[in-house]
Amino acid sequence: MHCGLLEEPDMDSTESWIERCLNESENKRYSSHTSLGNVSNDENEEKENNRASKPHSTPATLQWLEENYEIAEGVCIPRSALYMHYLDFCEKNDTQPVNAASFGKIIRQQFPQLTTRRLGTRGQSKYHYYGIAVKESSQYYDVMYSKKGAAWVSETGKKEVSKQTVAYSPRSKLGTLLPEFPNVKDLNLPASLPEEKVSTFIMMYRTHCQRILDTVIRANFDEVQSFLLHFWQGMPPHMLPVLGSSTVVNIVGVCDSILYKAISGVLMPTVLQALPDSLTQVIRKFAKQLDEWLKVALHDLPENLRNIKFELSRRFSQILRRQTSLNHLCQASRTVIHSADITFQMLEDWRNVDLNSITKQTLYTMEDSRDEHRKLIIQLYQEFDHLLEDQSPIESYIEWLDTMVDRCVVKVAAKRQGSLKKVAQQFLLMWSCFGTRVIRDMTLHSAPSFGSFHLIHLMFDDYVLYLLESLHCQERANELMRAMKGEGSTAEVREEIVLTEATPPTPSPVPSFSPAKSATSVEVPPPSSPVSHPSPEYTGLSTTGAMQSYTWSLTYTVTTAAGSPAENSQQLPCMRSTHVPPSSVTHRIPVYPHREEHGGRPPSSSFPRR
Structure with missing residues (x-):
């Protein structure tokens, strides 16, 4: 323009x-x-x-800056974080925000002595305002951006700019594209299912999912409801018969898994990143309303399609709620962990617990306890002790939890196909029992740091549950992928939805499992048999000793044995008829009465323009 x-x-x-x-x-x-x-x-x-x-209410902005921020030598705040605070202020006061450049001029009106510095490692540096801090009375207060944080850094010298918490905005992800959807050429379609219609549906569905992702990035969550309604209730009549096919249902499940993983990564790339309160509230509201929106949009559509949509959306909503609560706990725990006095007291109380008694009680609750379990508990106890002793940052604790789940769940489940749920349940039982007994012991002995331990315990429990839920979603997506391919055996053709590696070593919302540098691998044996045979599905599973991090992107890898084409794989029988029952078509009331006037083509409003 x-x-x-x-x-x-x-x-x-x-x-x-x-x-x-x-x-x-x-x-x-x-x-x-x-x-x-x-x-x-x-x-x-x-x-x-x-x-x-439209007036930007500059006087009100200056007053807001005066109430929430103050001059502080040695404190720096990321420019993006301060601008996100400003956007939150404008939204709550129903005023039109100015762009980042104009906002910078307003800040310098209030704080003329403010300077700008580019800080961070090469390739990841960001601009920061230097010499300004958040007041303790502000709703945006963060110890790392306050005078207390600067004083603590001057005493310990342990703060690194690259590990600061940055207030996040999904708008920074504008232009994000979804990963590739399944290609119809790679699918084993039944003879009764036209390839052309399936290809058309995948193209339509990808456009629909991209619209939803773009809308979420712009934080216009209410528009998602209209997009869902327009797509499903505005479906062209000639496409309705294929919606009941099990192959198409599996395609929808795989595509939804990709979409939800993308949305989760865009909304909260990492649970350690601070989120404005307003964004947290709208995310929780979106998670609550999504199921109701789908019930209306999927009315009178095939039952198997409705079931897979509901199943995946409810898992996605649960993960969103877990992420928001975990994000809140992480911000509160960061303040505790970054205090040298608190961690010193926690270390003293930790070493006073009766480890022998707690270990015996924990093993007693397990169905098939072994000596390996006792060694594992002692090892985890010692690793946590080292973290407290070294006064490690919260990022190290998150990395340790990632490593723990990898050793105790992922690697053990990889030895036997379909054992993830059993192994996860056994580990979660041991983990919960041990943590509860530790808190009980500290309560009985009136440990001075009981409150801090209780907070850390809550954060650890939520994060472990979050990792396990993510693993279950990943496994479900892989099952849908194999079903969509019509794979009868994983020995000849193997396809997995894998997470794309990224170079920054920051924790992400997708579990980044890696062995700790100072830890040895101690596995929890599966509950069934002492001798387990590796499944072909996990053949070639690689693990490294280096810390890895993953983004939300889902990619597809097709591997064929001896050059055999994927088309030769066993065909998956349909769960339902390939055609929708006549009643569901006859009594269908279209949202758009004029749809038939255009020869059955979908109206343009079915795919709203950006």
Whole structure:
């Protein structure tokens, strides 16, 4: 969109022109030599002029800055974090926010002595405001961005800029594209299922899912309801018969798994990253409403399609709720863990617990306890002791939990196909019992750091549950992938949904399992048989001793043995008829009465434009 040139621009109109150009794109910079063109759409120009002329309430912003921030030598706050606080303030006060550049000028009006520094490791550096801190009375208070945090750093010298908590906004992920969806050429379709219709459906469904992802990134969660309704109730009549096919249902399940993983990664890339309260509230509301929206959108559609949509959406909603609660606990735990006095007292109380008695009680509750279990408990006790003794940051505790789940669940379950649930239940029983007995022992002995241990215990429990839930979702996605491929045996053709590796070693919402540097692998034997035979599904499973981190992206890897094509794999029998029962078509009431007038083609509103 070009900006119109006024013959005699005054100061106000010039500022309005600058505002329009800055808001037009976050990725473009305009110099003073930018050529101007005529506006082709008067209506759009009028809309932009109205937006630019809307008052930004600069006095209110200055007052807000004075109430929430203060000058503090040695404290730096990421520019993006402060701007997210500002967006949260504007949303709560129903005012139009200015862009980041204009907001920087407003900050310098309030704090003229403020400077800007680019901090961080090479390739990951970010701009920070240096010399400003969040007041303790502010709702945005974070010890790492406060005077207390600066004082603690000056005494211990252990703070690293790269490990600061940055307030996050999904808007920073604008333009994110979904990973590739399944290709119809790789599927083993029944003879009664036309390949052309399946290919068309996958293309339509990918467009629909991308629309939902874009809407979530913009935090317009209410629009998701209309997108769901428009797509499913606006489905063209000639596409309805294929929706009951088990192959198409499995395709929907795989695609939904990809979409939900993408949304989860966009909303909360890591549980350690601070989120504005307003974003946390809308995420919880979205998780609560999604199931109701799907019930309306999927009305009168095949039952097997409805079942898979409901199953995956409820798992996704549960993970979102777990992430938001865990994020809150992590921010509270960070303050405790970063206090040298508190961790010293915790270490003293930790070493006073009766480890021998607690271990015996824990093993007594297990169905098939062995000496390996006792050694594992003692090892985990010692590893946690080292973390407290070294006054490690919260990132080290998260990495330790990742490692623990990898050793005790992932590697053990990899030896026997389909044993993940059993192994996870056994480990969770041991973990919960041990933690409960430790808290009980500290309560009986009135440990001074009982409150801190209780908080850390809650955070650890939630994070372990979050990792196990993520593992179950991953396993379910892999099952759907194999069913979609029609695989009768994993010995010839193996396809897995794997997580794409990323270089930054920061914890992510997807569990990054890795053995700890100072820990040896101690496995929890499966509950059934002492001798377990590795399944072909897990043949070639690789684990490394280096810390790895993963993004939300889901990719597909097809491996064929001896060059045999995927088409030769065993065909999956349909769970339902390939055609929708006549009653479901006859009594279907379309949302769009004019759909039949266009020869059965879906209306343009079925796929809203961006």
